[in-house]
Amino acid sequence: MRGLKDKVTIVTGAGNGIGRGIALRMAQEGCKLVIADIDMKGAGETVRLIQEAGGTAEARQVDLRKVPDIDALIDGVYETYGTIDILVNNAGIQIREWATDFPEEKFDFLMDLNLKAYYFASRAAARHMKQQENGGSIVCISSANSECFTTRRSPYNISKAAVNGLAGTLAVEWGRFNIRINAVAPGYVMTDMVRQGIAEGIIDIDTNLKVIPMKRLLSTEEIGNAVCFLASQEASGITGQTLFVDGGWSRCGLPEEKDL
Numbered sequence: 001m002r003g004l005k006d007k008v009t010i011v012t013g014a015g016n017g018i019g020r021g022i023a024l025r026m027a028q029e030g031c032k033l034v035i036a037d038i039d040m041k042g043a044g045e046t047v048r049l050i051q052e053a054g055g056t057a058e059a060r061q062v063d064l065r066k067v068p069d070i071d072a073l074i075d076g077v078y079e080t081y082g083t084i085d086i087l088v089n090n091a092g093i094q095i096r097e098w099a100t101d102f103p104e105e106k107f108d109f110l111m112d113l114n115l116k117a118y119y120f121a122s123r124a125a126a127r128h129m130k131q132q133e134n135g136g137s138i139v140c141i142s143s144a145n146s147e148c149f150t151t152r153r154s155p156y157n158i159s160k161a162a163v164n165g166l167a168g169t170l171a172v173e174w175g176r177f178n179i180r181i182n183a184v185a186p187g188y189v190m191t192d193m194v195r196q197g198i199a200e201g202i203i204d205i206d207t208n209l210k211v212i213p214m215k216r217l218l219s220t221e222e223i224g225n226a227v228c229f230l231a232s233q234e235a236s237g238i239t240g241q242t243l244f245v246d247g248g249w250s251r252c253g254l255p256e257e258k259d260l
Helices: 017-028 039-050 067-080 104-129 153-176 192-201 204-207 220-231
Strands: 008-012 033-039 054-063 086-089 136-141 179-186 243-244
Touching: 008 017, 008 067, 008 104, 017 033, 017 039, 017 054, 017 086, 017 136, 017 220, 033 039, 033 067, 039 054, 054 067, 067 104, 067 204, 086 104, 104 136, 104 153, 104 179, 136 220, 153 179, 153 243, 179 220, 192 243, 220 243
Parallel strands: 008 033, 008 086, 033 054, 086 136, 136 179, 179 243
Antiparallel strands: none
16 A cells, blocks of 8 residues: 555554454555564564565564553664654453453553553654654554443443544644544454354354344454555545444444344
């Protein structure tokens, strides 16, 4: 896509899952990837896959729950490359528990990673991007759960709804600096974790497919396609938006079995 080749790109939480898929897809477009993760084994594997395919990538360890670590990551990448062109805030966790029983420490842990880290990483990157002639692009990974809520996931749902708001408000503030910030909201994506859940009977795939109009799960590459688009010059006039890549799930009002 236009405007991605050789762009210095940080992807958080890219040691596995959707983050890895995003990083691999961006590497195909010629981005220079920095894989930022607390899991260096997973990050190293992502780097290996990118390099074997002819791409450029390195891994850097970061604890995204700690603002000084976030600042050190962003500033360190800038010192190395002299620019930060794209930031993809992807790292996140899911904790399932009834809202009436959700422990405060788990609530804080989830919010620190799913929301607070996005805010402070975006802020750290923007400090450099606003000084750059071409500004920069930030893409945050939200979720269809930001609008389509599911039980026993209340803090997750809230955090992802807030990510959409984060993209909107920072877009208004930073647009004057030629910094664009958008969100991608995936639906059900076929990751290794999901495959394992299906195999173990934790995930009832037939039930999930009832509320997905396209009747299939998304691939990590499809999420990567959306991220590449929003980060590229093809989306040069788009900021503050949330792009739902969910097979239509967030627009499905009722599972269609007998009510046709």
